[in-house]
Amino acid sequence: MSKPNIAVIGAQWGDEGKGKIVDMLTPHFSAVARYQGGHNAGHTVYVQGRKFVLHLIPSGILHPDVTCIIGNGVVIDPQALFREIDELAAVGVDVDSRLLISEKAHVILPYHRELDVLSEARRGERKIGTTSRGIGPAYEDKIGRRGIRICDLIGDPAALQQEVRENVSARNRIIKDSTLDWKPVFDHLVAFGERIRPWVTDVSLFLARAIQAGNAVLFEGAQATLLDIDHGTYPFVTSSNASVGGICTGLGVAPKAIGGVLGVAKAYTTRVGEGPLPTELAGPLAERLREGGQEYGASTGRPRRCGWYDAVVVRYSARINGLDALALTKLDVLDGLPEVRVCTGYRTPSGTITEFPADLRPLATAEPVYETLPGWSTPTKGATRFEQLPAEARRYLQRLEEVSGVACAIISTGSDRAETILREGSCAAGWLA
Ligand code: IMP
Numbered sequence: 001m002s003k004p005n006i007a008v009i010g011a012q013w014g015d016e017g018k019g020k021i022v023d024m025l026t027p028h029f030s031a032v033a034r035y036q037g038g039h040n041a042g043h044t045v046y047v048q049g050r051k052f053v054l055h056l057i058p059s060g061i062l063h064p065d066v067t068c069i070i071g072n073g074v075v076i077d078p079q080a081l082f083r084e085i086d087e088l089a090a091v092g093v094d095v096d097s098r099l100l101i102s103e104k105a106h107v108i109l110p111y112h113r114e115l116d117v118l119s120e121a122r123r124g125e126r127k128i129g130t131t132s133r134g135i136g137p138a139y140e141d142k143i144g145r146r147g148i149r150i151c152d153l154i155g156d157p158a159a160l161q162q163e164v165r166e167n168v169s170a171r172n173r174i175i176k177d178s179t180l181d182w183k184p185v186f187d188h189l190v191a192f193g194e195r196i197r198p199w200v201t202d203v204s205l206f207l208a209r210a211i212q213a214g215n216a217v218l219f220e221g222a223q224a225t226l227l228d229i230d231h232g233t234y235p236f237v238t239s240s241n242a243s244v245g246g247i248c249t250g251l252g253v254a255p256k257a258i259g260g261v262l263g264v265a266k267a268y269t270t271r272v273g274e275g276p277l278p279t280e281l282a283g284p285l286a287e288r289l290r291e292g293g294q295e296y297g298a299s300t301g302r303p304r305r306c307g308w309y310d311a312v313v314v315r316y317s318a319r320i321n322g323l324d325a326l327a328l329t330k331l332d333v334l335d336g337l338p339e340v341r342v343c344t345g346y347r348t349p350s351g352t353i354t355e356f357p358a359d360l361r362p363l364a365t366a367e368p369v370y371e372t373l374p375g376w377s378t379p380t381k382g383a384t385r386f387e388q389l390p391a392e393a394r395r396y397l398q399r400l401e402e403v404s405g406v407a408c409a410i411i412s413t414g415s416d417r418a419e420t421i422l423r424e425g426s427c428a429a430g431w432l433a
Helices: 018-028 078-090 112-126 135-143 157-174 182-199 203-212 245-251 283-292 311-321 361-365 391-404 427-432
Strands: 006-010 031-034 043-047 050-054 067-070 099-102 217-220 260-266 269-271 305-307 325-329 339-348 351-353 367-374 408-412 420-422
Touching: 006 018, 006 311, 018 043, 018 217, 018 260, 018 325, 018 408, 018 427, 031 203, 067 203, 078 182, 099 182, 099 203, 112 135, 157 182, 203 217, 203 245, 260 311, 260 427, 283 305, 311 339, 311 391, 325 391, 325 427, 339 361, 339 391, 367 391, 391 408, 408 427, 420 427
Parallel strands: 006 217, 006 260, 031 067, 031 217, 067 099, 260 325, 325 408
Antiparallel strands: 043 050, 269 305, 339 351, 339 367, 408 420
16 A cells, blocks of 8 residues: 655644654655745754754755645745755755746735735734735735736736736735836746746646655645634634645645644644733743743744643644644653643633634633643653653653643654654554554
């Protein structure tokens, strides 16, 4: 039987360490495909002490012979793409012969970033806390049916000129006193089209043929389920479907092609940007997690908000995505704490909530319901076998699995590739066998 195609998806609010998990799994796959988001993502991978931060290009690029795919669901900022390709090439990573980009992917135009910043300023106190990368405005144009796609850049120049003129005049109507000239935007896109042309293809067809030939594909999620435009903490979300459904629409693959779904969650919780974070901590404990886990945005450098592990969130992600298992990351960051906590519900004046709500208002005043477990003084850092973990850490993991309703197949005990436990007998071990 051929190996299944596996999805790796954020089970919290992003920054769970998906890049490391994708990098670790990649040698077992022939292709790694991104299906949504853009360069708002920051996937950090450490290889033998060297740090790589990938934004648009799938984390699989660090392994030779693997094809890296950017699907139609991704929004592409030409400058960001070329910067990343050039940076990788400068350290000897071959991108040229291994990258494929969907002809249907939408382009982030130079003024989308400006619109993003303006929209945030207009929202004032209700701002989303976006990455200011122009992601939302690019998806707005896509859904508004006025977006510019990669195939437009390499097709008929006259048609592209018409589209750019219409887009720029629409933008000039939105921004007061704006008189942006369409010509530099057009020239920028033509130049982009020329450089990107060799990589552009029908990604859906490529994937269908690869899968039919028995070559396994890894679907790499960016952002996370609680940032999903439909299932996340709306409106404090990103503008794409980061959860499992985004794979089908964002790559043109059938649901049946997804053979397994691995959720990635931290052993605690973090979030960047605004919006609810029910288990958020303040003071020295928050600082301890932030410093211990180096919780600063890989794309923006913003300090991440930190809190205890929230099982309501992960259980919700398990349901939305049909998670087969979890990869639990950064367990070592909890090393040395006298006690650790797991949130199992939210107490509100009208009762305890145990299923993640659509209406966020009750969360503003809700009190997390915690179970407190003993911490561990023997470090888990660098452990590569489950048996090496101290008994208290194993107990914490067991309880976390019980209340989240999903088993931990992979446990990450440090930032390096090698600092990982793949649990024997787990479904992930089966996928990779
Ligand atoms: P946008 O995607 O830049 O529009 O930002 C919308 C929300 O998603 C903000 O709260 C961002 O902080 C968050 N966000 C976007 N990308 C990431 C990511 O890669 N990790 C964590 N949060 C993200």
